[in-house]
Amino acid sequence: MTPAQEPLLQVEHLRVELPTRRRTLVAIDDVSFSIMPGEVLGIVGESGAGKSVTGAAIIGLLEPPLRIAGGRVVLGGRRIDDLPYEQMRHIRGREIGAIFQDPLTSLNPLYTVGRQLVETIRTHLDLGPEAARERAIALLGEVGIAAAAQRIDHYPHQFSGGMRQRVVIALALAGNPRLIIADEPTTALDVSIQAQIIALLKRLGRDHGTAIMLVTHDMGVIAETAHRVAVMYAGRIVEIGPVRAIVDAPRHPYTVGLMDSIPRIGGVRGRLKQIDGAMPRLGEIPPGCAFNPRCPLVFERCRRERPELLPSASGAAACWRFAEEGARAADG
């Protein structure tokens, strides 16, 4: 038996708080997961579930007053959540690349894409101006920009939205990171271009051995792209496991709801709108299981006690129904 590979990223019991004048709200509560080298981990969940905050906490760019209040983030065996700004800066871009939702506003309008690429490359790699420019052209070619040697001197406004997102991907790859956090990288794009960008990310991840944390609303994209998926609800992970297992047999009622929102063969991919009710806001998370007011299978215990993430053969789910089945099976 070969020894199990070391995870690239480990997030352990992460807790992110939002202090307000009256009390402290909890945006991320006891979130743990890991990503293996080269693995694509999908993160899904409704708006406000805490996906972006999780990503920002990992790269150390939480917007104040949000702050990490507990847990650890470990990258390649090294703890990074408590690093000072200057040290963390050398991890951002070099070890962990980031891609944000809106390609139209992610690039500085006053500089050519080449300048922004060369600046990023030279921040992280020991290259002269010419070598950095060559690498920049190569990167632009690699993300599918034709005539990269000419396009490199163009300004962001001279590119279309899809092309700009490709430039953003090139920028995220510039320091040759081992992990890319892509936060809804296609939401702002035309449907026809979304698939191309996802395919590009997938290919680049494979070619470079880069792990990807892919945040999206789109369960369909996850099913096609990710190896594993984590489902978030109200600041917690409610289910995590291999994509196939979760798509085929979701355990948590919330995940079941998400799956039902992907239309089957022939349909257009849907948004996550088909579960009745709305996710509670930060200050209004109910006691017990946060999903209980919307859960079709709710029972008494769900309103009293908060379920922990319980491992199973195919991942883990935080649901009392699942836990009680497990307990009965053990008894019998």
Next chain:
Amino acid sequence: MIAFVIRRLCQSVVVLLTVALIAFALFNYVGDPINNMVGQDTTPAERVALRHELGLDQSFLVQFARFVGHAAEGNFGLSYQEARPVGQIILERMPATLELSFVAALLALILGVPMGIYTGLHRRSLLSQAMLTTSLVGISLPTFLIGILLILVFAVMLGWLPSYGRGTVVHIGWWTTGLLTISGWKAIILPAITLALFQMTLIMRLVRSEMIEVLRTDYIKFARARGLSNRAVNFGHALKNTLVPVITITGLQLGAIIAFAVITETVFQWPGMGLMFIQAVTFADIPVMAAYLVLVGFFFVVINLVVDLLYYVVDPRLRIEHEHAAGG
């Protein structure tokens, strides 16, 4: 690009003509200059003759057309007060005003921009709070009061700096400068501070709010996420994006500084165009007043044009769209 400049030049001419018309029309109906020029014992016949000699008996339009025609050649006629060419008087006074204005503008920029950056980057720091509070004084106190307070402290009480005049000036061709002598520098400090204070406050607050705005944008977050250094993010990416509005306002303020110099020059008896204007007003010296207004209008228009051209230098979105339009 050339089409743009020509279009702007045409607009400028229209603006200048309007200013000239207003100046000329307003002052042509204020008081009777003949009364100011002649003594009590002048006969009506002599008055009519003088009126005719100065062209004041012709129709309004003819007078205005002649005024514009001459103004275009830099000829603003004879001063009623001093009976010599207005152009000559203005040329003598202009260096003092321009020097004062540029020193004040430079002071406002050199202090205002860094203070704006600092208060924008360190919003919660004590120093920022102190600067913002003090700057309220700069905005709310009237210029003449600041001038008088400065004179009181530094000239009267401490005796460090002169309270009026320009100090010793050096002639360079027709230009006179006080910036080559120590007494000239001493003399310019107080009026320049007085004139600069309001603009400095304005620039600082503008840079600060622009900076805060830009730091919130996605491209700044993305720049941080790429691990760029704080300096590269704050100065390379953020500051440059604040420049467009800062250039606009600063440019317009330069015009305002030249115009506001009237008050400062009066307080400090600074021998510039502003003081000349006030003296002309008390004497109803129409040619001098009109020439001054047209000249200030001219400065505004030129500064505006330069500001517009600077946009093109700073913002590629304007530049390149224009190249495209021109090319295709």
